[in-house]
Every structure is written in structure tokens, then in C-alpha cells.
Amino acid sequence: MHSSPSCGFLTPCLCLALICAGSTARAQGLSRYGMPGLIDTPSATTMPDGTVALSADARHGETRLQGQFQITPRISGLFRYAVLRDFFSDPGRRPDLFDRSFDLHVLLREESPALPAFALGLRDFGGTGIYGSEYLVASKHITPRLTLSAGLGWGRLGSHNGFSNPLGVLSDRFKSRRSGSVGTGRLAFGNFFRGDAALFGGLEYQITPRSRLMIEYSSDAYRAEAKRTGLSRETALNLGVDYRARPNLTLGGYLLGGTELGVKLNYVIDPRAPKYPGGIERGGPPILPQADLAALGWRGDDISSNETRLSKALAAQGLALEGYAQSGHEARIVLGNARYGAAPEALGRAARAMANNLPPEITDYAITLERDGMPVSRSEFRRRDLVALEHDWDGSWRSFARAKITDAPNRPPPLAGRYPRLTGAITPYFAAAYFDPDAPTRYDLGVQVAGKLALAPGLSLSTVIRQKALGTLDQSTRASNSTLPHVRSDQWLYDKADGPVVHRLMADYLFRPGSDLYARLSLGYLERMFAGVSGELLWYPQTSRIAWGAELNYTAQRAPQSRFGLRDYRIASGTLSAYSDLGGGYLGQINAGRFLAGDWGARFALDREFANGIRIGAFFTLTDVSFDRFGEGAFDKGIRVSVPVSWLTGQPGTMAISQTLRPIQRDGGARLEIANRLYDEVLGANAQVMMTQWGKFWR
Amino acid sequence: MIRFALIAMLTLASCSTDPQARALLGQFRASPPKPAPEFARASLSGAPMMAAAIETRPEAITVFARITDAHKPIATFTGPSGAQLIFDRGLLVGTRGFGGDILASKLDESARLIHARGTGGATRLMTSLNGEDRARPQAFRCAIRPDRREPVRIGATDIPTQTMVEQCRGAQNSFINFYWVALHGGEIVQSSQWAGRPTGKISLRKLVLPSTALQPR
Numbered sequence: 001m002h003s004s005p006s007c008g009f010l011t012p013c014l015c016l017a018l019i020c021a022g023s024t025a026r027a028q029g030l031s032r033y034g035m036p037g038l039i040d041t042p043s044a045t046t047m048p049d050g051t052v053a054l055s056a057d058a059r060h061g062e063t064r065l066q067g068q069f070q071i072t073p074r075i076s077g078l079f080r081y082a083v084l085r086d087f088f089s090d091p092g093r094r095p096d097l098f099d100r101s102f103d104l105h106v107l108l109r110e111e112s113p114a115l116p117a118f119a120l121g122l123r124d125f126g127g128t129g130i131y132g133s134e135y136l137v138a139s140k141h142i143t144p145r146l147t148l149s150a151g152l153g154w155g156r157l158g159s160h161n162g163f164s165n166p167l168g169v170l171s172d173r174f175k176s177r178r179s180g181s182v183g184t185g186r187l188a189f190g191n192f193f194r195g196d197a198a199l200f201g202g203l204e205y206q207i208t209p210r211s212r213l214m215i216e217y218s219s220d221a222y223r224a225e226a227k228r229t230g231l232s233r234e235t236a237l238n239l240g241v242d243y244r245a246r247p248n249l250t251l252g253g254y255l256l257g258g259t260e261l262g263v264k265l266n267y268v269i270d271p272r273a274p275k276y277p278g279g280i281e282r283g284g285p286p287i288l289p290q291a292d293l294a295a296l297g298w299r300g301d302d303i304s305s306n307e308t309r310l311s312k313a314l315a316a317q318g319l320a321l322e323g324y325a326q327s328g329h330e331a332r333i334v335l336g337n338a339r340y341g342a343a344p345e346a347l348g349r350a351a352r353a354m355a356n357n358l359p360p361e362i363t364d365y366a367i368t369l370e371r372d373g374m375p376v377s378r379s380e381f382r383r384r385d386l387v388a389l390e391h392d393w394d395g396s397w398r399s400f401a402r403a404k405i406t407d408a409p410n411r412p413p414p415l416a417g418r419y420p421r422l423t424g425a426i427t428p429y430f431a432a433a434y435f436d437p438d439a440p441t442r443y444d445l446g447v448q449v450a451g452k453l454a455l456a457p458g459l460s461l462s463t464v465i466r467q468k469a470l471g472t473l474d475q476s477t478r479a480s481n482s483t484l485p486h487v488r489s490d491q492w493l494y495d496k497a498d499g500p501v502v503h504r505l506m507a508d509y510l511f512r513p514g515s516d517l518y519a520r521l522s523l524g525y526l527e528r529m530f531a532g533v534s535g536e537l538l539w540y541p542q543t544s545r546i547a548w549g550a551e552l553n554y555t556a557q558r559a560p561q562s563r564f565g566l567r568d569y570r571i572a573s574g575t576l577s578a579y580s581d582l583g584g585g586y587l588g589q590i591n592a593g594r595f596l597a598g599d600w601g602a603r604f605a606l607d608r609e610f611a612n613g614i615r616i617g618a619f620f621t622l623t624d625v626s627f628d629r630f631g632e633g634a635f636d637k638g639i640r641v642s643v644p645v646s647w648l649t650g651q652p653g654t655m656a657i658s659q660t661l662r663p664i665q666r667d668g669g670a671r672l673e674i675a676n677r678l679y680d681e682v683l684g685a686n687a688q689v690m691m692t693q694w695g696k697f698w699r
Numbered sequence: 700m701i702r703f704a705l706i707a708m709l710t711l712a713s714c715s716t717d718p719q720a721r722a723l724l725g726q727f728r729a730s731p732p733k734p735a736p737e738f739a740r741a742s743l744s745g746a747p748m749m750a751a752a753i754e755t756r757p758e759a760i761t762v763f764a765r766i767t768d769a770h771k772p773i774a775t776f777t778g779p780s781g782a783q784l785i786f787d788r789g790l791l792v793g794t795r796g797f798g799g800d801i802l803a804s805k806l807d808e809s810a811r812l813i814h815a816r817g818t819g820g821a822t823r824l825m826t827s828l829n830g831e832d833r834a835r836p837q838a839f840r841c842a843i844r845p846d847r848r849e850p851v852r853i854g855a856t857d858i859p860t861q862t863m864v865e866q867c868r869g870a871q872n873s874f875i876n877f878y879w880v881a882l883h884g885g886e887i888v889q890s891s892q893w894a895g896r897p898t899g900k901i902s903l904r905k906l907v908l909p910s911t912a913l914q915p916r
Binding site: 270271272273274275276277278279280281282283284285286288289316342390391392393394395396397610611612650692693694695696698699 | 735736737766767771773775777780781782783785787792793795796797798799800802803804805824825826827828829830831832833834835836896897
């Protein structure tokens with residue numbers, strides 16, 4: 001290994017000196033680590049709030065795939081999957097290293113005319129250690145186009161020209177850092193900001209609005225790579241260039257240490273900027289003037305024609321009239337909405353349909369939103385408000401303020417002929433497994449039949465049957481080495497099942513035991529791996545930011561390769577849950593109780609949900625299973641993303657594409673996968689959530 | 700790219716009782732969609748009609764027909780696809796089905812000056828739906844002035860008009876609207892108006908003159 005001592009200390013010191021002058025524009029670029037930075041070193045910038053940046057990086061012997069999310073305006077998180085070729089030379093061992101890691105980057109202070117921006121970061125804090133490093137960095141614009149960054153790094157970023165840790169004055173503990181892995185998946189708390197530190201720094205120059213030139217002095221000595229793969233750096237200087245080919249697509253190339261060439265690509269997605277903002281569906285019919293309505297001669301007491309007319313008008317909007325009652329000047333309906341992702345859009349269209357299709361003496365409209373026949377909330381509108389606000393510039397907010405939204409523990413009875421009814425869909429399905437070193441991506445493609453027989457309001461039988469057409473999921477030979485009951489880690493055996501697979505076959509009863517209370521009883525093959533009974537109770541008042549839930553399940557594990565057979569493993573599991581709308585679109589959730597392997601603990605989840613339905617979140621589960629007993633990964637954790645189809649197509653819809661990504665699926669902290677947990681079922685019709693989506697009322 | 704891949708994945712071969720799945724499939728089918736029933740009804744009943752074209756796509760001219768009757772001060776026009784244009788005294792106050800739709804506007808000051816063919820300043824409020832499905836009002840300060848007089852040919856008739864220019868500036872967007880106001884009756888027979896961020900300007904022209912246009916307002 002060779003370095004260039006001539007600029008060892010000078011470059012970063014110069015950077016620090018220059019950083020205190022200049023203007024305040026803000027550059028945005030991503031480093032090889034998929035986080036704000038230059039090439040290998042970070043910078044104290046952020047991505048626009050709420051955006052997702054996917055990046056790929058490749059140089060000889062190393063490939064990285066990364067997804068970064070700007071969680072808040074100042075905090076961003078990242079998940080990385082990296083492959084290092086020929087990393088191990090031990091005989092009998094697979095030579096390649098497959099590594100999953102998480103990073104965190106926090107902007108401590110924004111740039112001001114006098115002072116630079118500061119940021120703090122943890123790379124690979126999950127503890128596999130290969131990229132493990134921490135940093136404190138400052139960035140400042142010298143001119144609107146030239147930005148200087150400099151900082152102090154630990155771990156990997158303290159490996160070139162390192163010096164004794166300045167934090168050592170606080171405690172001797174900071175002076176040494178354990179080398180190697182602290183255990184896959186564990187938080188490396190004991191190593192953060194420990195060991196030698198080193199200075200790094202760099203300059204980035206915006207040549208044109210689309211291209212950026214970077215030069216950096218990196219304090220990463222690439223020790224492990226030098227030792228194991230023979231990488232040799234001739235200098236600590238790295239050079240790079242970025243080119244923004246499309247507004248959200250950037251391509252780049254770099255030269256590491258004077259010897260290693262590499263390329264990178266990143267693609268930025270803004271959940272708030274769909275191709276068709278607000279959708280491109282047809283508008284609803286405008287409200288008829290009172291005089292025109294009166295001229296139609298409809299009779300107020302002719303309930304059955306009113307009902308028929310309204311039912312037809314709602315059907316034209318893709319909505320279903322599930323119940324109808326009227327008395328005096330009020331009509332009450334139960335509205336089935338399988339069309340509009342935002343419940344307020346369904347309410348707005350239904351309210352206008354009522355205004356146009358009921359006799360003029362009926363002036364008050366009460367609409368109960370339901371889920372599978374169970375009433376959730378009741379919204380009341382008056383005809384004169386609708387008329388006054390239809391074209392009001394502030395009509396969205398004013399119509400929300402004038403609507404009366406209350407709990408709906410009861411509902412008008414179902415219309416004749418609504419039950420029983422059968423609905424179904426035949427669709428393709430895609431299932432994938434990631435991160436197996438034998439084959440990092442395995443998948444199945446096939447056909448899925450989903451059917452539902454609704455017997456009465458809230459009572460239904462449903463099934464999902466899958467037939468695989470092609471795929472590689474059954475090729476896994478990685479038998480589980482878990483010492484816990486194999487409640488999840490035998491997935492590879494389930495993937496080998498032949499013929500049509502009964503994914504789910506269950507009976508559900510959803511009902512309202514009282515005000516603000518929701519209940520669910522489920523029985524049958526609840527998910528791919530478990531069958532049994534499940535009961536749930538949820539307390540969730542309208543306009544509340546908090547909900548509480550309790551769930552109790554008694555299940556038997558399904559036999560992997562039998563359609564309906566069961567294993568001997570029986571387990572009672574259940575959780576107490578707290579759900580909180582933290583404001584600003586952040587949803588927090590804690591589920592504490594007993595998990596499928598009989599372990600006791602809690603799952604913590606934080607999601608950010610945009611009003612257009614996109615949801616991005618992360619979760620982790622800690623139980624009384626020790627990190628060692630849990631095995632690789634140490635504890636259950638993952639990230640999840642859900643994208644409504646309407647965001648992609650601009651057409652209304654309630655379907656979403658969802659994916660949960662775990663670095664590894666083991667048996668500790670595993671929770672029963674219930675398809676219709678109550679909170680997610682009723683969330684969209686709660687006044688608190690509808691308020692954020694009310695912009696769609698007049699759409 | 701990613702969007703396309705996801706849609707393609709979803710639409711490999713689906714058939715469903717669910718209209719959403721069918722709507723998804725429709726993305727890949729070439730057959731033209733059925734005209735909206737309200738458009739068919741309005742165009743057959745001799746309702747007032749206009750031609751409209753988004754100025755960035757001038758080749759695609761669409762006919763819009765009025766679906767509300769004359770009792771309503773606010774006129775809603777619909778195109779064959781079901782997209783709607785909403786007018787207050789000839790000024791565009793709303794759109795539906797264009798993406799980033801304008802939900803409603805308040806532009807009384809502009810309407811008054813344009814119909815009076817006068818000069819002056821006006822404040823305009825326009826509320827549109829953003830990518831997060833939130834209604835966002837935007838305020839504009841507008842300068843209105845008459846330009847030259849010229850005839851506009853509607854059908855076989857040359858209608859003498861006064862051209863009006865409305866130049867608006869807002870925090871995020873600025874635009875210039877043009878109106879051709881009939882000298883007799885004061886109706887706007889032709890215009891070029893801003894319809895929100897992704898859509899931009901729309902050119903509009905009356906196709907059938909209602910008899911009221913020839914009488915004083």
C-alpha cells in the first residue's frame with residue numbers, strides 16, 4: 001500500500017480554512033455510498049425531503065446496490081447490498097463476500113453565509129463491519145459552483161494517515177476499536193467513534209448545471225481490500241465526474257487511488273411528483289341547480305325509485321350503494337368504495353350524486369363508509385354547502401370544515417340482493433427471495449386466483465390460490481440452521497410445493513362491538529405458513545391520532561409441501577398494539593407480546609405515508625431470543641415500501657404494490673401475517689387521515 | 700423506466716371483476732376508449748361547444764360540449780374522454796382529468812376588467828391539486844389591458860372582437876392569457892388561458908354561438 005504524504009494533512013486543513021468563506025447555494029450529489037458526498041467521502045448536504053435515491057456502483061471486484069430515503073429534511077437512511085469478489089481465500093469457503101448494511105446521515109446544521117453546514121453519519125452501523133465507519137463533516141460553498149467539504153472520520157474513514165482519537169480526552173475507551181465484525185446484524189454501539197481518527201476533504205465543482213467534477217483526499221486506506229484482493233492505491237486522492245443525463249438520472253465515473261476505475265448510476269424518485277399529479281380520472285358530474293332538480297318532478301316519498309336512481313348514478317362513478325334509508329329531509333346511505341384510493345374522493349362524488357339524484361326536498365346527506373360491510377365512519381353534508389363550495393377557491397378546506405364526520409357503529413341494513421355475492425380476480429403474481437449468496441435473487445412468476453364470497457355485512461369467506469408458472473425459488477438448498485422452532489426459516493421448503501398452492505383460505509367476521517371499537521374474528525388457513533384462529537380488537541376514535549389494539553391467535557404450522565396438512569407445532573401468539581399518527585405523515589407502531597416462535601418482545605415500526613398513498617418505512621423486533629440464538633442478523637429487522645397503482649397510472653384505484661425487504665428472515669420476532677388487520681382496514685376512512693386527503697373531495 | 704417495468708409486471712395477463720385491474724390493462728391496449736356518456740348526450744342535444752388544444756400539443760384538438768345548462772353561472776364543458784373545463788364568464792376556473800387539475804379559482808376582478816375591456820390590476824387565486832393530492836392555492840397579481848381589435852371567424856361569420864391581455868405573476872408560476880371579447884354581447888369567443896402547472900396553456904375557440912351571445916349581457 002502506498003500513499004502520498006505530501007498532501008497528507010495539507011489538503012484537509014486547507015479545506016477547513018477555505019470553508020469559512022463563500023455563498024450559500026446548495027449542491028446535491030451522491031457518493032459511491034449512495035449518500036450525500038463526493039466519491040468515497042461524505043459531504044454535509046442532504047437530498048430533497050421525502051425523496052428516494054436508488055444507486056448502483058461498480059468497480060473491478062465490487063458491486064453495490066443501494067437505496068436511500070430522506071426520512072426527514074435532515075435525517076436520511078440507506079440500505080446497501082454489496083458483493084465483493086474473491087474476498088476470501090480460505091479453502092472450502094465461497095470466495096465472494098455478500099454484504100448487507102445500513103447507513104444513517106444526519107444534517108446537524110444548515111449552511112449559513114458565515115458558517116458551513118455540518119453533518120454526522122454512521123456507515124454500516126449494523127455491524128458486519130466491512131464498511132463500518134463514522135464521520136463528522138462540514139461543507140461550504142466558496143462560490144455558487146464550488147463547494148468544499150472537510151471532516152473527521154473514524155473506522156474505515158480513519159484508516160489512512162490516522163492519529164490518536166481526539167475523543168480520547170473524554171475517555172480512554174475511545175482510543176481503541178475492535179477490529180473485524182462485532183457480529184452480523186448487531187448494532188456496533190461499542191465501536192462508534194472509537195479508534196484512530198483521520199482527516200478527509202474534497203472539492204466539488206459544478207461545471208454546468210448537469211455536470212459535476214470532484215476531487216477528494218480520502219482517509220479510507222482500503223486495508224481489507226489491499227490485504228485480500230491485492231488492491232493497491234498509489235495516492236489518497238480520488239477523482240470523479242457526474243453527469244445528470246435526465247432530471248432524475250445521474251451517471252458518473254471515478255478513479256480511486258490512481259489505480260481503480262469505476263462507474264456509478266443513481267436514480268431519484270420523488271413520491272410527491274407522480275407523472276399525473278392528482279390523477280387523470282374523469283371528473284364527476286357538476287351539481288344541478290335547484291330549479292332544474294325541481295322540474296324533474298321526483299317524489300320525495302318514492303323511496304324505491306330514489307334508491308334505484310342513486311344506485312345507478314353511483315355505479316357510473318364506480319361506487320356501490322350498499323344501504324339506503326331516508327326520513328324527512330335526510331337520506332342516509334352506506335357507500336362501498338373499491339375505486340378511489342382516497343376516501344374523500346369517493347365521498348365527494350357520492351355527495352354530488354345524491355345532490356343530483358334525490359328529490360329537492362332531501363337536503364341532508366349522510367354517507368357511511370364501510371370495509372367489507374363493517375361501517376367505519378359517517379360523513380354528513382348539506383346540499384346548500386355543496387352548491388356554495390363546488391367552485392369556491394378554498395372549497396376543499398371549507399367543505400371539510402362543514403362536513404360532520406362521526407363514528408358509525410351502526411349502519412342502515414344492506415339493500416336487497418347485495419348478499420351473498422361473489423367477487424374474484426385472476427392476476428399474475430410475483431414472489432422473490434433476495435440475498436442468498438448462492439443466487440442473490442430468486443423469483444417465481446405465476447397466476448393467482450383470489451376469490452371472496454361475502455355472506456352478510458362483515459362476514460365473508462375468501463381464498464387466494466397460486467399456481468407457479470416459472471421461477472427459481474425452488475432451487476434453494478439452504479437448509480435452516482436455526483435452533484428456534486422453524487416458524488419462518490423453512491420458507492425454502494414451502495417454495496418447493498407442487499401444483500396449485502392454497503395461499504389463504506379463511507372465514508372472516510368484521511364487526512363493531514361498540515362506539516370507537518372494531519373487531520375481527522378469522523378462522524382457517526390464515527397465511528402460507530400458519531392456520532388457526534385469530535381475534536382482534538381495535539379502539540380508534542374518529543379524529544384520534546392514537547389507536548390501541550389487541551390480538552390473540554392460536555395457530556398450527558402448515559406442512560410445507562402439503563396443501564392442507566399441518567405440522568405438530570402449535571402456538572398461541574398475540575400482541576398489544578399502539579398506533580400513533582405522529583403528524584407530518586409519520587406513523588409509529590409498537591406491537592408487544594408473544595411471537596410465533598414463542599418468544600416475548602416487541603416490534604417497533606416507523607412509516608412515512610404521503611397523502612397520495614406512498615408509504616416507506618422500517619421496523620425492527622426485539623424479543624427474549626438472544627442475538628446468538630437468533631443467528632445471522634442478530635434480530636428481526638427490515639424496510640417496507642408500498643406504492644399505489646394509481647400513483648403509477650394516474651387512474652383511480654385502491655391496489656398497491658408492496659414489498660418488505662429483510663436482510664435475512666429468521667425465526668425470532670416473527671409475527672402472524674394477517675391480510676386484514678383492523679388498523680390498516682379502517683385507517684383510510686378515519687377523519688384524521690381523510691383530512692390530509694380532502695383535496696380530492698372536489699376532484 | 701421503473702414505472703413501466705412495474706406496470707408491465709402487473710399486467711402480464713390479468714382478468715378480473717375489479718375495474719382497477721382492467722384499467723391497468725387498458726394502458727397497453729390501443730383501442731380508443733368509449734366517449735364519456737355526458738359528452739355524447741350534450742353534443743347531440745345542441746349544447747354550446749368549443750374546440751380546445753393544449754398549446755404544447757397543438758396537433759391534438761378536442762371538442763368540448765357544455766354539460767350544465769344556462770341556469771348555472773359556472774359552465775362545465777366536457778370532452779369525449781370525460782375531461783372537463785370549467786368557466787366563469789368565459790374565464791377558465793377549473794379543470795378535471797388533465798393531471799395537476801385546477802380545482803377552483805377566484806378571479807372576479809379579472810373577469811370584470813376583461814368584460815369591461817378596461818385597463819387595471821387584479822388579484823387572482825387558483826387552487827390546484829399537487830402531486831401529494833393536496834389542494835394548494837396560489838395567488839397571482841395580474842395586469843390587464845386591451846390590445847388590438849380584430850375579427851375572429853366562427854363558422855361562416857367574422858365576429859369583431861377586442862383582444863384583451865392578462866399578464867399574471869405568482870410566487871412559483873407566471874403566465875399571460877389572451878381573450879378575444881366580442882364587441883357585441885361581450886362574450887369571449889376565443890382565448891388562450893393557463894390551466895395549471897403540468898398542462899400549461901390551452902387554446903380555446905367557440906364552435907357554436909348561442910343566440911344569447913348576440914344580445915347585450
